[in-house]
Amino acid sequence: MKQILKIIGICAATLVVAVIVLGLVFFAGLQKAGSGPSLGAGLEPVQDGMSTVYLLDAGNGQLVLVDAGNDVKGTAIQAALANRHATADNVAAILITHAHPDHDATIPLFPKAAIYALKREVPLADGSESFQGPVLRLFGAHNTHPFHVSRPLEDGEKFTIGNLDVTAFAVPGHTPGSAAYLVSGVLFMGDSAQITSKQQLIGPNGLFSNDTSEGAASLKHLDQELQPRAAEIKFLSTAHTGNIAGLEPLNQFASATR
Numbered sequence: 001m002k003q004i005l006k007i008i009g010i011c012a013a014t015l016v017v018a019v020i021v022l023g024l025v026f027f028a029g030l031q032k033a034g035s036g037p038s039l040g041a042g043l044e045p046v047q048d049g050m051s052t053v054y055l056l057d058a059g060n061g062q063l064v065l066v067d068a069g070n071d072v073k074g075t076a077i078q079a080a081l082a083n084r085h086a087t088a089d090n091v092a093a094i095l096i097t098h099a100h101p102d103h104d105a106t107i108p109l110f111p112k113a114a115i116y117a118l119k120r121e122v123p124l125a126d127g128s129e130s131f132q133g134p135v136l137r138l139f140g141a142h143n144t145h146p147f148h149v150s151r152p153l154e155d156g157e158k159f160t161i162g163n164l165d166v167t168a169f170a171v172p173g174h175t176p177g178s179a180a181y182l183v184s185g186v187l188f189m190g191d192s193a194q195i196t197s198k199q200q201l202i203g204p205n206g207l208f209s210n211d212t213s214e215g216a217a218s219l220k221h222l223d224q225e226l227q228p229r230a231a232e233i234k235f236l237s238t239a240h241t242g243n244i245a246g247l248e249p250l251n252q253f254a255s256a257t258r
């Protein structure tokens with residue numbers, strides 16, 4: 001019995017080390033989380049462990065979160081709310097880029113918030129469909145924080161929350177229903193793109209994504225869709241590799257892989 005436990009222990013330790021090494025390899029050469037240019041007034045980054053969530057001011061005491069972070073207690077988000085003399089009840093909406101567990105952990109803390117995500121992401125959100133990314137499959141294939149999407153969205157759908165105009169874009173690849181949201185001149189891309197330490201935009205991380213070639217094709221398609229609105233896009237924002245100025249990095253990605 002002892003022998004078996006020892007073998008299981010060694011296997012588990014080897015697995016953890018292998019994932020850490022792979023993670024280091026995959027995250028090497030990437031811009032650090034939360035770095036890059038700041039997005040401006042009313043668009044506050046909150047570093048929640050390895051994920052960056054954004055707190056947006058929608059006017060009249062209403063706040064909007066872009067993604068809901070990694071920490072089920074929501075310590076960093078609660079502190080950011082307290083700084084503004086706000087509470088969880090001020091959070092009117094959460095824009096979910098995708099239903100991975102490092103993006104949806106605090107949803108139960110905001111019972112008054114409308115939860116937006118693309119329609120295609122609903123089965124991942126409620127846990128009825130499994131994740132396909134290699135590492136996520138290793139650790140359990142279903143969403144550990146299942147949640148209800150109260151506002152399922154179509155690709156290209158436009159809506160307003162308070163004084164914010166939002167457009168949702170489908171960028172499948174990282175997950176089947178990954179979304180990017182254009183709000184106040186910022187394109188929030190979640191994990192559908194990454195920024196390198198040389199300030200280049202690249203596609204989604206292979207360790208955690210369903211299909212990286214679909215992800216790259218989605219970014220090219222998104223670049224085309226955004227050309228008519230190029231002048232309004234001031235920043236591209238990612239959940240783990242910070243921000244970058246302008247639409248140009250996405251244009252460059254699209255032309256390099258054409």
Ligand SMILES: [Zn+2]
Binds near residue numbers: 098100174191208
């Ligand atoms: Zn993800």
